[in-house]
Amino acid sequence: xxxxxxKLVIPVAGLGTRFLPAxxxxxxxxxxxxxxxxxxxxxxxxxxxxITDIIMVTGPSKRAVEDHFSPNYELISWLKKQGxxxxxxxxxxxxDLANFVFIRQKGPYGNGTPVLCAKDVIGNEPFxxxxxxxxxxxxxxxxxxxxxxxxxxxxxxxxxxxPIDNEGTKKYGVIDGIKVEDGVYQVKNILEKxxxxxxxxxxxxxxxxxxxxxxxxxxxKTKVGQGGELWLVDALFKLLKKxxxxxxxxxxxxxxxxxxxxxxxxxxxxxxxxxxxxxxxxKYLKSILK
Numbered sequence: 001x002x003x004x005x006x007k008l009v010i011p012v013a014g015l016g017t018r019f020l021p022a023x024x025x026x027x028x029x030x031x032x033x034x035x036x037x038x039x040x041x042x043x044x045x046x047x048x049x050x051i052t053d054i055i056m057v058t059g060p061s062k063r064a065v066e067d068h069f070s071p072n073y074e075l076i077s078w079l080k081k082q083g084x085x086x087x088x089x090x091x092x093x094x095x096d097l098a099n100f101v102f103i104r105q106k107g108p109y110g111n112g113t114p115v116l117c118a119k120d121v122i123g124n125e126p127f128x129x130x131x132x133x134x135x136x137x138x139x140x141x142x143x144x145x146x147x148x149x150x151x152x153x154x155x156x157x158x159x160x161x162x163p164i165d166n167e168g169t170k171k172y173g174v175i176d177g178i179k180v181e182d183g184v185y186q187v188k189n190i191l192e193k194x195x196x197x198x199x200x201x202x203x204x205x206x207x208x209x210x211x212x213x214x215x216x217x218x219x220x221k222t223k224v225g226q227g228g229e230l231w232l233v234d235a236l237f238k239l240l241k242k243x244x245x246x247x248x249x250x251x252x253x254x255x256x257x258x259x260x261x262x263x264x265x266x267x268x269x270x271x272x273x274x275x276x277x278x279x280x281x282x283k284y285l286k287s288i289l290k
Contacts, residue, residue: 008055039068172193
C-alpha cells in the first residue's frame, strides 16, 4: 500500500523578471488575483487535496511570502476592535491552512535545486511539488488530488498532463506515453518544447508532481544542464530508467500566472466568478466590448 502524500514543496526563489518593475520589491507569487495572492491559491489547492505540511523554498527577496503565511496577531486584534470580525477570521485562516516550513535555497539556479533543498524535511516519504507562480482551478476535484489518486493506485511518481494545441508544443514540455486507462499514461519521454512537427502528442507537462524520495538521489547525480541550471525534468529522466512514471490528464483550468497574459486572464475569470463584484464586472466588460 502506498504511503499517504502529506507534504508539499513549493519553490518560490525565482526573481520574477517577467513582471518587472512590479516585482522589483514584491515577490511575483504575492501578486494578487482579485483579492488573494497567487501563492495562496496554490496552497489552498494543496490543502483541499489532503496536504498538511508545506515546505516553501525561498530566496532573500521573499520575506513577504513568509509573512503572509505567518500569524499576525496585531492585525487580527485591530480588525476585531474595528468590528471587522469576518475579515479578521479570513486573515487568521491563512496561517492555519497548514504547517509551514521555510527554507532558503542553496545551490545552482534551476527548478531542481529547491526540490533537493527540501530533502531533509521530506525524509523517506512521497511528496508533491507545485510551482508558486501558477495554479489550476477545478470545479469537481483539485488537480493535485487527481495526481495523488493515481499515485495511490500505482505507487509511482505522477506528473501533470494538460491538453495543449500546436502552439503549446512550442511553450511546454510534451509527454510521450502509453495509455494505461482513461486519462492516465505511462510516460516514455518528455520532449522539451519540440514544436508540432516533432511530436504527435498534445499532452503538455504543465507543473505539478507527486514524487517518491528516490528523486533526491537522481537530483544529486544530475549534472547542471541548459543555462547552467539544475532541472527537475533531467532528474526525472534518470528515474524513468529505474521505475515507471505516470501522467494524469487533469480535469481543471490552468492559469499561467507567471506570464502577463495568463495573469490578466486569471484576474478576469476570478473577478467574474466573485459573488460580490462578478455581476458589475460583467456589465463593465460588456460596456467596453461593444
